[in-house]
Amino acid sequence: MLQTIRDRASGWFAYIIIGLLIVPFALWGINHYTNSGPTTDAATVDGDPITLAQFQQALQRQRQRVAAALGADAVDEGRLKREVMDGLIDEKLIERFVDASGLRVSDLQLDASIKGIAAFQVNGSFSHELYERTVRSQGYSVPAFESMLRASLATDQLRQGVAASAMLTAVDLRRLVDLIGQKREVSYLVMPKEVFRAREQPGEPDIEAFYQQHRDRYVNPEQVRLEYIDLNVEALGGDVVPSEEALRAAYQEQQANFSRPEERVASHILVRLPEDASAEQVERARVRIQGLADDIAAGRKTFDDVSRSIREGGDPTVEAGELGALAKGVMDPAFDEALFGLAAPGAISAPVRTDFGYHLVRLDAIRPAQVRPYEEVRDELVRTLNRQQNDGRFYEAAERLSTLVFENPDTLAPAAQAIGVTVAQSDWLSRQGADTGIFADPKVLAAAFSDDVLGARRNSEPIQIDAGRVVVVRVLDHKAASQRTLDEAREQVLGDLREERARQRMNELSGTYAGRVHGGESLQALAAEGGYRIEAARWVQRNAPGVDPALLRAAFRLPPPAEGKPAATAVDLANGDRAVLMVSAVKPGTEADLAEAESKLLTDRIRGQIGAVQLEGMVDEWRRQSKVVSHVDRL
Structure with missing residues (x-):
């Protein structure tokens, strides 16, 4: 009955998986990868199945999220099922498009993504042993996890590509800058709520009537x-404190936790091959990489000379660069064999064929395997054994x-x-x-x-x-x-009645004042009439610090002043007071009002929003063109 408790260690790992695989649009926010399950289909997309197991796992995860955020009573099972199924179908459509478009993730990209996951790091450095152990402890094989992550990264390429291709013209950007950087001259008078409340002294008949009218409040x-x-x-x-014998036994059993495998720092030169390369293309790539290898071996060029020429040349069929520190098992097996077969730093491999093409691999440095001594990790072992003992109990x-x-x-x-x-x-x-x-x-x-x-x-x-x-x-x-009886609730009833009447009077008077301001009367005259505090005119932007957000929102919703007449409205302030707000002038924003970083951030954000809408439209079109069969009504 407490299997979820036993699975507690999966929680943080699950967040990593979700964080890596989730598409940052709510429409496709459901991960559906599974390791196994029944073959019963919950839906099909052109015959490509979404299994019942995938649907049930996605549904359970989404149900838990909704319940955690809004409470179990907020879960509408029918609606939730439909939303989950729509998300899975949309994700399947995106996957199919990614596959058909030939979007791929290289070993280098995959390696960088894996090394960037904090859960696979020890003291800020990637641990290959920790990576393998963690992945396997969650029921994944390393190849299955990497395949899953590779698919997610490929999907992300599509999202980024759509966002990058979104059109934002210079005219559109100027309009946005005009709005976002716009300044408005505002002034306002404040009607304190407490002043109006103090004026309200309702009699017993009014209190009794209010109580009877709002009995449901006083329960x-x-x-x-x-x-x-x-x-x-x-x-x-x-x-x-565990015995010394137990600690040393644990040290031997867990030595992998305290060790770092040998890593080799490498650089490479790659002649790319398409996935479906013909025999002729393969041969041309082989001849090209062999020519580069011969030039380096004969001393006509150095490895660095060739790498620099490739990087500066802009030829997409070749690439060169540093790969960083690599442990065994991270790269393609043939690449691994070549790299770890090199005897000393500076050595260069013969041409190596991988799924991505032909490589020349240079060994730049060797980082020997290291094991932390027992004395250094003894305290960690004590904590670990105590934690295991307490967890077991x-x-x-x-x-x-x-x-x-x-x-x-x-x-x-x-x-x-x-x-x-x-x-x-x-x-x-x-x-x-x-x-x-x-x-x-x-x-x-x-x-x-x-x-x-x-x-x-x-x-x-x-x-x-x-x-x-x-x-x-x-x-x-x-x-x-x-x-509750009136006597029991009298203090609350009286307070509510005074509050309601005060609010009503404030709303009526502030609305009248706003109309008079729009008609040409000055705020100063109205403030003097009622004995209210006034805030003198100042220029503000939408995010001006030190100004009540409700005032800012109201100020920028008002139409610009016309024909010399100010724009005015009444606003509820965060502290319960009421303000009469006047906008007397407007200045459009300019690019000078935005720092270069802000302008770029704005452009990227708007393009991302446009891209999100475009991707949603693309998925809708793929759905129309595909034969989608959903059995959600029977699930």
Whole structure:
């Protein structure tokens, strides 16, 4: 029952996978890669299947996201299924286009992406051993993970390509700069809410009438008092220093964690070959790389001379450059064999054929394998063994807790006694819960007020708060929602009535003042009339610091002043006061108002937005051209 707890270590890894594979448009935000599953199809795109297993996994992930963000009650199962299926179909369409277009990711690109993942790094440096161990611990083979990542990166090439090709003319950019850099001269007077509230002194008949009209506001909320077991890995027992024998045994078993394999720093020259290269193309590439190898071997050119010439030449069929530090297994097997077969730095391989073409590989440096000594890592081993010991106790206790609260559904005592914890009690809680602690967790509150726990008075199932904490609750006492009497709610009723009347008066007066400003009266005269504070005219931009955001939004929504008449409106401020805002002049923005970096950022952002819309349109067109069969209504 607590398999999700056992799988806790998968959480951070799952975020990495999602972060790498998710397309940054919500329309395609669902990863559907799986390792296995039934062959039943949830949908097909021109006969290419989306399996039931893929659909179910994507649906479960999306259901968990929605529940975590909005609560379990917010999950509309029918709508969620349709959205998930639409996302999977759109993703399948994108994949098919990427494959048909021949978009590919080189070994170098894949290698750079993998090395950039923090979870595969030790002290900021990529660890090949950690990479392989982590990937395999999550149920992936290294080739399967790299294939999955390569496909994702290829899809990202399409997204970037569409965004890069989005048209943003100079005229469009000037219009945007005009709007974004625009300045407006604003001034405003402030009507303090508290002044208006103080003027409102309603009598008893008004209070009674307001209470009767808004009885639903004055209700004691439904409440429960709970008893609960809080199983926390940190509270299961103190750390015990492992024996020296156990520590040295762990050091031997985990030596890969404290070692770095040999890495070789390399550079290469590559004559590219298309994926479906003909025999003639292969031969031409072989002859070309052999000619370069002969020139270098004869001393007519150096490896660096050839590399520099290629980089400056702009020929897309060849490339050259540094590859950085490489461990075995990162590159193509033939490339690996050539690189690790070189005897010393400076040595250059014979031409090597890979899926990408013919390479010349130069060994630039050797970084020998290193193993940190036992004395250096002893403290780490102590922490690791203690953590393993505590984790083991926690999982055993969690499993036992799960079994006992199920076998004894009307009491927590046997479970608490068996695992050596106490049964605690909460204060009264409404459905809004507490501000902090476990009773601020939506999952705990949902369980406490569920039909099973509140209605049937059974123990809840174990609720996972985080990787090392599980809670079980049961209802100890319950108070149904009840109507408060006027006497009980009098203070709140009086405050609400005064607030409502004050707001009404402020709205009426501020609207009148805004009309008078538009008609030509000055803010200064109106402020003097009512005894209000006035903020003198100043030029502001849309993101001006120190100005209430509501004022800025209202100022830039107003039409520009016309025929010498200012534009005016009334605005609610963040603190509850009301303002009468006047815009007396407008200056268009210029490119000088934007720094070079801001201008580039603006251009890139707008192109990205245009590209997103264009890609959405492309997917819609592919869908129309494809035979899409969805069985979502039967799932």
